[in-house]
Amino acid sequence: MQALKKLSRHLRNKLHNAKRDADFYRAKQVLLASGDLTEAEKTLLQHVSLQVHSADAMYIPGCAVDYLTAGLSASHCIQASLRAVGKQITAGAILDFPCGFGRVLRFLKGMFPAADIIVGEIQPDALDFCQRTFSVSAFLSDRDLNRIVLPQKFDLIWCGSLMTHLDEPAVCDLLHFFYRQLAEGGVCVFTAHGQRVASIIETRESTYGLSEESQKNILSQFFEKGYGYADYMHQTGYGMSLATRSHIVQLARRVGAWEPVLYLENGWHTIQDVYTFTLPPPYHRPAEV
Numbered sequence: 001m002q003a004l005k006k007l008s009r010h011l012r013n014k015l016h017n018a019k020r021d022a023d024f025y026r027a028k029q030v031l032l033a034s035g036d037l038t039e040a041e042k043t044l045l046q047h048v049s050l051q052v053h054s055a056d057a058m059y060i061p062g063c064a065v066d067y068l069t070a071g072l073s074a075s076h077c078i079q080a081s082l083r084a085v086g087k088q089i090t091a092g093a094i095l096d097f098p099c100g101f102g103r104v105l106r107f108l109k110g111m112f113p114a115a116d117i118i119v120g121e122i123q124p125d126a127l128d129f130c131q132r133t134f135s136v137s138a139f140l141s142d143r144d145l146n147r148i149v150l151p152q153k154f155d156l157i158w159c160g161s162l163m164t165h166l167d168e169p170a171v172c173d174l175l176h177f178f179y180r181q182l183a184e185g186g187v188c189v190f191t192a193h194g195q196r197v198a199s200i201i202e203t204r205e206s207t208y209g210l211s212e213e214s215q216k217n218i219l220s221q222f223f224e225k226g227y228g229y230a231d232y233m234h235q236t237g238y239g240m241s242l243a244t245r246s247h248i249v250q251l252a253r254r255v256g257a258w259e260p261v262l263y264l265e266n267g268w269h270t271i272q273d274v275y276t277f278t279l280p281p282p283y284h285r286p287a288e289v
Contacts, residue, residue, distance in 0.1 A: 016054065017054065020064075021050070023061070024050040024068070026064070027064035027068055031065065032045060041075070044072075044075060044107065044110045044111065047110045048106050048109075049102075051133050052067070052101070053102075053126070053129045055125060055126075056100070056101035056102075056126075058070070070104070070268075071107040074160055075107045077191075077267050077274045078189055080264065081262050081276035082156075082187060085185075085278045087278075089112055090112075090114055091114045092115055092116070092154075093116045093118065093156075093183070094112060094115045094155065095117075095118050095154040095158070095181065096117065096118070096119045096120075097119070097158075097159055097162070098120060098122065100126055102129065102130050102134055105134055105136065109136075112156075115155075117136045118136065118137045118139070118152070121140070122140070145170070145177045152181075153181060153184075154181055154182060154183055155185070155186050156186065156187050157187070158189050160191050160272075161268075162190075163191065163241065164192060164240070164272065165239060166229070166238075167241065170237075172251060172255070175251060175252050176255055178190070178277075179258060179279070182258065184279055185280065187276060187278050188279075190274075191273060192272065193240070194243060194244065194245065194265065194266075195244075195265075196265075196273075198219060201218065202219055210233070214230035214233075214240075222242040225247070226243065226244040226246060227242070228241065243273075245263060245273065245275075249275075252275075252277055258278060259277060259279075260276070262274070263275060
């Protein structure tokens with residue numbers, strides 16, 4: 001009986017993997033034929049790995065197009081940020097934090113093949129997958145971001161959809177972490193929920209996993225203070241946040257002498273706001289606020 005159950009699980013997993021692989025193959029062909037991509041984006045997509053872990057929650061079965069589009073959108077945001085500061089990266093150091101199971105990492109590998117890419121994540125299985133699949137260095141994160149001190153500085157930091165789940169004190173810790181790990185002339189790109197997501201909650205288009213009371217609280221905080229946060233139901237210390245542009249810039253400027261250089265409203269995947277900060281050389285830095 002145990003042998004039959006084991007065989008049944010094996011066959012189900014094999015079928016699931018085959019369906020997932022077919023979904024990504026079709027999605028890649030659809031995107032390449034859509035006419036919506038530039039030649040550079042088509043070339044990038046041609047070389048992107050389609051290996052996806054079975055536990056990757058960012059992939060919804062049947063929605064591989066959405067998964068790949070999110071990676072392409074991140075690549076667009078990153079390239080726009082680099083252009084904004086006139087920076088090119090060849091063999092520099094790049095941080096992807098948190099990396100998850102590599103939804104954006106696979107595109108970073110294609111964009112910067114000679115760079116030293118480091119990834120951080122709190123999920124050991126995600127780290128293991130990224131190390132094996134994308135040949136990157138990795139570190140296990142700590143929930144207390146003040147404890148994370150890495151030996152190298154980074155020319156580029158990408159942080160997609162972490163701030164979107166943190167309360168304001170944790171966001172301040174995250175910004176301090178980025179600031180101390182950013183190299184001179186380096187570029188930090190991160191995302192946050194803003195007015196569009198606030199409108200989605202307000203109109204009940206989506207609850208984002210929040211109770212009715214939490215929805216009211218997060219909106220009132222957002223409109224009154226510029227930053228709103230609420231725990232997900234049955235969770236503590238992890239939830240949903242909303243932030244205005246002015247509030248994010250204010251928090252970042254308290255951290256140190258880096259400068260905002262680009263803001264893309266709904267820039268990532270048409271839903272999250274994108275912020276880009278750069279750390280200029282000492283002789284170009286303004287006095288710290």
